[in-house]
Amino acid sequence: MITRKESEPGDDLFGRKIARQRREGTLDHAGLVSLAFLLLTAGHETTANMISLGVVGLLSHPEQLALIKADPGRTPMAVEEPLRYFSITDTVSSRLATDDAEIAGVSIKADEGVIVSGLSANWEPAVFENPAEPNEPSTHEEAS
Numbered sequence: 001m002i003t004r005k006e007s008e009p010g011d012d013l014f015g016r017k018i019a020r021q022r023r024e025g026t027l028d029h030a031g032l033v034s035l036a037f038l039l040l041t042a043g044h045e046t047t048a049n050m051i052s053l054g055v056v057g058l059l060s061h062p063e064q065l066a067l068i069k070a071d072p073g074r075t076p077m078a079v080e081e082p083l084r085y086f087s088i089t090d091t092v093s094s095r096l097a098t099d100d101a102e103i104a105g106v107s108i109k110a111d112e113g114v115i116v117s118g119l120s121a122n123w124e125p126a127v128f129e130n131p132a133e134p135n136e137p138s139t140h141e142e143a144s
């Protein structure tokens with residue numbers, strides 16, 4: 001796609017970026033491919049799938065949809081709760097410890113790798129009494 005856009009840049013995000021990089025003499029094919037990959041995976045896949053799953057979540061919990069319709073002030077929860085419930089970016093968070101640390105009784109040494117499960121945190125029974133059920137805003141506030 002980037003190769004095609006380099007020969008036919010249109011008036012879109014990449015077309016305009018390519019045109020600017022040409023003007024400035026900084027055309028960076030590998031960087032543009034990397035940006036396209038990032039937008040597709042981090043940007044598009046997450047958002048498109050989350051919207052679809054959010055719709056599925058509300059349709060399979062009609063009582064929750066009714067609550068939101070009755071009180072549009074709950075709309076932010078229609079975003080937050082599906083993010084918790086489906087935890088679609090579960091596998092992305094890996095880190096390297098810079099210092100020794102202890103988290104929830106688990107000892108982590110400096111230079112050890114850590115893979116954090118967002119799904120596990122989002123479904124933690126000590127935080128969410130019924131993780132498989134829709135949770136109310138107050139539960140989220142306590143969790144944060």
Ligand code: HEM
Pocket residue numbers: 038039042043044046047050083088089092093094
């Ligand atoms: C429902 C939508 C989205 C979800 C659930 C989501 C989730 C996440 C999560 C959990 C992280 C942290 C990863 C980590 O700490 O290791 C992250 C990072 C990131 N996301 Fe998203 N994201 C979403 C939408 C987007 C969009 C629309 C973009 C860009 C257009 C984007 C770009 C990024 C980037 C660039 C990072 C890395 C940030 C950094 O340098 O640490 N994300 N996202």
